[in-house]
Amino acid sequence: MAGKKVPDPDPGSKDVLYAAARSAIQDQSARAEAERLAAKRKTTPRRIGLMAVAIVIGTVLLVLRPGWLTGPDSSPPEAPAIAAASLRLTLLRERQRVEDFIGRQGHLPGSLAEAGSTLVGLTFTPGPGNRFQLSASTRDSLIVLRSTDSVAPFLGRSLHILARRKLP
Numbered sequence: 001m002a003g004k005k006v007p008d009p010d011p012g013s014k015d016v017l018y019a020a021a022r023s024a025i026q027d028q029s030a031r032a033e034a035e036r037l038a039a040k041r042k043t044t045p046r047r048i049g050l051m052a053v054a055i056v057i058g059t060v061l062l063v064l065r066p067g068w069l070t071g072p073d074s075s076p077p078e079a080p081a082i083a084a085a086s087l088r089l090t091l092l093r094e095r096q097r098v099e100d101f102i103g104r105q106g107h108l109p110g111s112l113a114e115a116g117s118t119l120v121g122l123t124f125t126p127g128p129g130n131r132f133q134l135s136a137s138t139r140d141s142l143i144v145l146r147s148t149d150s151v152a153p154f155l156g157r158s159l160h161i162l163a164r165r166k167l168p
Contacts, residue, residue, distance in 0.1 A: 082165050083138045085158035091134050091145040092154070094122060099147070102130050 061069060078086070094117055101115040102108060109115040112124045112134075123135045127147075135144040145154060 079165075080139055080141075081161050084141065084143065085161040087136055087138045087143055088145075088155055088158045089162070090119070091122070091136060091143060092151065094119065094134055095145055095147065098124070098132060098134075108132055 077083075094112060094115075097117055098109060098112070098115045108126045108130055109124075112119070112122055115124075121136055125133045125135070127133065131147050133144055133146045135142060137143075
């Protein structure tokens, strides 16, 4: 059988068409892979550059802390008169809470929390009968409200002071 030539397949044969199609697909896949690798090589330095710029900008923002990014600083403390007026209203509200408790239960609560208060910094001192006193400090003054105190003298000009304060 040596010397005998294998005949070429018929040019119209399915095998020839199949081989040509496979070759075309392989060539197209190889070209697409080469283009993808080339694009990746091009974008890698660009990505590194963009990441470096983002890191520099982030560092500058962390150091400078601009107001538009961090928001306003904490509000300034209230004026002493406004703080005292607010505290006087708070003490009146808490006195009413204790009086409501007495009306429902018939006796003084053991604490402001038992009366339903969640405020911190107020002192509740029970007295004889159903009398009591509430007190709290604001800056350099102690404000005391007794269960027997009249509202108008206790408030004084507090409502006027609060009405005239500058709101943010």
